[in-house]
Amino acid sequence: CSGGGLLVYSDSSPSKRTLTADGQEIKKKKVVVLGSGWSGYSFLSHFNNPNYDVQVVSPRNFFLFTPLLPSVTNGTVEARSIVEPIRGLMRKKGFEYTEAECVKIDPSNKKIHCKSKDSTSLKGTTEFDMDYDILVIAVGAKPNTFNTPGVEEHAHFLKEADDALKIRRSVINCFERASLPDLTEEERKKILHFVVVGGGPTGVEFSAELHDFLVEDVAKIYPKVQEFTRITLLEAGDHILNMFDKRITAFAEEKFQRDGIDLKTKNMVVGVTADEISTKERGSGEVVSEPYGMVVWSTGIGSRPVIKDFMHQIGQGQRRVLATDEWLRVDGCDSVYALGDTATINQRRVMEDIAAIFGKADKGETGTLNKKEFKGVVKDICQRYPQVELYLKKKKLRNIANLLKSANGDNTELSIETFKQALSEVDTQMKNLPATAQVASQQGKYLAKCFNKMEKCEKKPEGPLRFRGEGRHRFQPFRYRHFGSFAPLGGEQTAAELPGDWVSIGHSSQWLWYSVYASKLVSWRTRSLVVSDWVRRFIFGRDSSS
Numbered sequence: 274c275s276g277g278g279l280l281v282y283s284d285s286s287p288s289k290r291t292l293t294a295d296g297q298e299i300k301k302k303k304v305v306v307l308g309s310g311w312s313g314y315s316f317l318s319h320f321n322n323p324n325y326d327v328q329v330v331s332p333r334n335f336f337l338f339t340p341l342l343p344s345v346t347n348g349t350v351e352a353r354s355i356v357e358p359i360r361g362l363m364r365k366k367g368f369e370y371t372e373a374e375c376v377k378i379d380p381s382n383k384k385i386h387c388k389s390k391d392s393t394s395l396k397g398t399t400e401f402d403m404d405y406d407i408l409v410i411a412v413g414a415k416p417n418t419f420n421t422p423g424v425e426e427h428a429h430f431l432k433e434a435d436d437a438l439k440i441r442r443s444v445i446n447c448f449e450r451a452s453l454p455d456l457t458e459e460e461r462k463k464i465l466h467f468v469v470v471g472g473g474p475t476g477v478e479f480s481a482e483l484h485d486f487l488v489e490d491v492a493k494i495y496p497k498v499q500e501f502t503r504i505t506l507l508e509a510g511d512h513i514l515n516m517f518d519k520r521i522t523a524f525a526e527e528k529f530q531r532d533g534i535d536l537k538t539k540n541m542v543v544g545v546t547a548d549e550i551s552t553k554e555r556g557s558g559e560v561v562s563e564p565y566g567m568v569v570w571s572t573g574i575g576s577r578p579v580i581k582d583f584m585h586q587i588g589q590g591q592r593r594v595l596a597t598d599e600w601l602r603v604d605g606c607d608s609v610y611a612l613g614d615t616a617t618i619n620q621r622r623v624m625e626d627i628a629a630i631f632g633k634a635d636k637g638e639t640g641t642l643n644k645k646e647f648k649g650v651v652k653d654i655c656q657r658y659p660q661v662e663l664y665l666k667k668k669k670l671r672n673i674a675n676l677l678k679s680a681n682g683d684n685t686e687l688s689i690e691t692f693k694q695a696l697s698e699v700d701t702q703m704k705n706l707p708a709t710a711q712v713a714s715q716q717g718k719y720l721a722k723c724f725n726k727m728e729k730c731e732k733k734p735e736g737p738l739r740f741r742g743e744g745r746h747r748f749q750p751f752r753y754r755h756f757g758s759f760a761p762l763g764g765e766q767t768a769a770e771l772p773g774d775w776v777s778i779g780h781s782s783q784w785l786w787y788s789v790y791a792s793k794l795v796s797w798r799t800r801s802l803v804v805s806d807w808v809r810r811f812i813f814g815r816d817s818s819s
């Protein structure tokens with residue numbers, strides 16, 4: 274290697290070392306990544322900077338394609354088909370992987386404490402510490418029970434591959450038990466009462482998958498007990514799928530009614546025992562208990578204990594979710610990044626920064642902005658504060674210049690008062706990004722790209738605003754691009770909400786769904802497995818062995 278450049282080589286020790294031309298060793302910075310889900314896997318696959326050592330810690334040595342998890346519960350798709358081992362990526366990229374769970378983050382000593390469970394024997398757990406220079410937290414979230422008694426013990430969750438397989442076995446089990454001789458009608462009805470809690474996309478999709486299974490397969494396999502089956506979907510709010518367009522909600526509710534799915538909105542679950550589930554109706558306050566055969570709990574997510582503990586340490590104990598800035602750096606903690614479902618971006622309000630924005634733009638310090646100064650600041654405001662764009666869209670204005678023009682007429686000089694007045698309502702458009710794979714994977718890619726150009730950028734750290742001509746290599750804040758969402762409703766029908774208020778419901782969107790998800794699968798191996806599962810299901814029906 275010539276001219277004082279860097280030379281990288283691998284020796285027998287696990288980590289790579291970097292030598293300068295005169296043979297001196299440079300210690301590489303160590304990036305520890307927690308998690309191998311949507312955000313972690315996306316970060317790792319886009320990370321490309323040889324000046325870092327990357328070490329991954331996750332209790333799961335595979336990536337899981339969660340959007341197809343509901344299809345695993347009834348055997349439409351096999352669990353193996355939506356799982357991608359991460360060892361392959363590790364080898365390709367030269368990263369290290371340790372199968373363990375991080376149980377404590379110690380930011381003051383830049384250490385994590387990990388536990389590794391031996392799941393195949395009774396040899397117990399191994400514990401160890403690991404140092405980091407930079408920590409990337411991508412551990413996702415855990416199902417939220419809202420401390421409802423009995424849920425942990427008696428309900429199924431739908432979050433991991435194992436959960437889906439357990440649900441599948443449990444459904445089949447219910448049918449086998451209900452088919453035993455000498456049961457009363459009441460007993461059969463109880464065993465075949467399937468309750469889904471939570472009318473969000475996962476709960477709705479699972480109900481739809483279960484219903485498909487009952488009408489398409491069970492009718493043939495268990496004809497004697499089919500008449501006793503019932504699906505109840507419980508939702509605490511007024512409507513299911515309330516994050517979707519109203520047309521989609523209405524269509525879904527009507528379809529479920531037609532399908533005979535017992536949809537109970539405004540019903541909150543207050544407790545689950547081994548045989549009964551109790552709900553309280555909002556309004557009347559009446560509590561009703563019903564016998565069930567199986568409960569699936571899907572009411573949203575909460576922080577993992579390790580994250581709760583970390584938040585207490587760094588002064589975020591009052592918050593519900595770990596907060597980062599728009600560069601995904603954890604607030605109040607150096608060298609730690611968080612992305613995906615674990616964290617939420619604490620967006621800045623334009624109004625809080627307005628004096629600073631104005632001051633910086635006012636280069637001539639005249640107390641007003643002229644046309645040139647104003648143009649300089651416009652692009653940056655849109656970059657830095659995503660709510661501005663949403664506001665403009667809502668007002669059907671093409672850009673911020675038009676907004677200000679409406680406040681200021683054709684005056685060339687703009688006072689801070691007019692500036693404030695024009696932007697006074699933009700902050701009402703602020704909203705948190707949803708906890709979706711789409712957000713998580715975009716954040717992983719964004720952060721990896723920041724690391725890939727870290728050397729260039731470190732020389733020019735970002736400020737609140739980027740001005741023309743300075744900081745070409747500066748990091749832009751993370752910006753989310755929404756490509757649309759799907760809600761599969763069963764019977765080969767899907768509702769799709771695409772950018773630009775475009776809503777499509779029915780069989781054609783089902784085909785769009787098939788093709789989008791097939792294309793989003795992370796490898797050709799999983800893609801071919803999933804497609805052949807679909808084909809097999811079309812031809813032979815679902816596998817009903819437990």
Ligand code: FAD
Pocket residue numbers: 307308309310311312313330331332333335339340341342343373374375376411412413414431432433475577579612613614615708709710711712713
């Ligand atoms: P995850 O993908 O959950 O990954 C977390 C990772 O961290 C895992 O590898 C886990 O093993 C690991 N981990 C956990 N604890 C620790 C620890 N203590 N130490 C180290 N590692 C740890 N989103 C969509 O956009 N579209 C969909 O259609 C869709 N469908 C979904 C269907 C279902 C059934 C579910 C459950 C979710 C669905 N989502 C969907 C949401 C999407 O899966 C999540 O938003 C996404 O997984 C979040 O990514 P993440 O990286 O934050 O967490």
Ligand code: MG
Pocket residue numbers: 307308309310311312313314411412413613
């Ligand atoms: Mg992850």
Ligand code: MG
Pocket residue numbers: 309310311336337338339
């Ligand atoms: Mg995942």
Ligand code: MG
Pocket residue numbers: 310339413414614
């Ligand atoms: Mg998840």
Ligand code: MG
Pocket residue numbers: 612613614615616617618706707708712
């Ligand atoms: Mg998030």
